[in-house]
Amino acid sequence: MSEITRLKNKILNGEKLSAFEVKHIIYSGNIPTVDEEMWEESRWFITYNLIIDVDGRFFRISYLKAKSEMGEDETYDQYPIEVEQREVVIKKWIEKE
Numbered sequence: 001m002s003e004i005t006r007l008k009n010k011i012l013n014g015e016k017l018s019a020f021e022v023k024h025i026i027y028s029g030n031i032p033t034v035d036e037e038m039w040e041e042s043r044w045f046i047t048y049n050l051i052i053d054v055d056g057r058f059f060r061i062s063y064l065k066a067k068s069e070m071g072e073d074e075t076y077d078q079y080p081i082e083v084e085q086r087e088v089v090i091k092k093w094i095e096k097e
Contacts, residue, residue, distance in 0.1 A: 004030045011054050011080045022075040
């Protein structure tokens with residue numbers, strides 16, 4: 001069984017991914033990335049949620065991207081979370097015309 005097949009099976013079965021496996025998914029490009037969204041920001045890192053496509057099902061994994069070239073991106077052990085895309089209406093306060 002290939003490494004990619006093993007990773008896909010872990011994701012589809014809801015198994016915990018190691019930090020190393022998460023890093024492999026993010027940087028190898030072997031599992032398609034559908035979307036990437038900035039979640040929150042701290043002094044040294046930006047947390048990103050990455051949406052990946054595993055056999056037509058979509059999962060979210062997260063990682064920390066260093067803000068400076070001296071810092072290193074960080075991954076951590078996590079369970080991939082199955083997600084779906086929905087249209088969301090957001091209300092905002094804007095200047096009155």
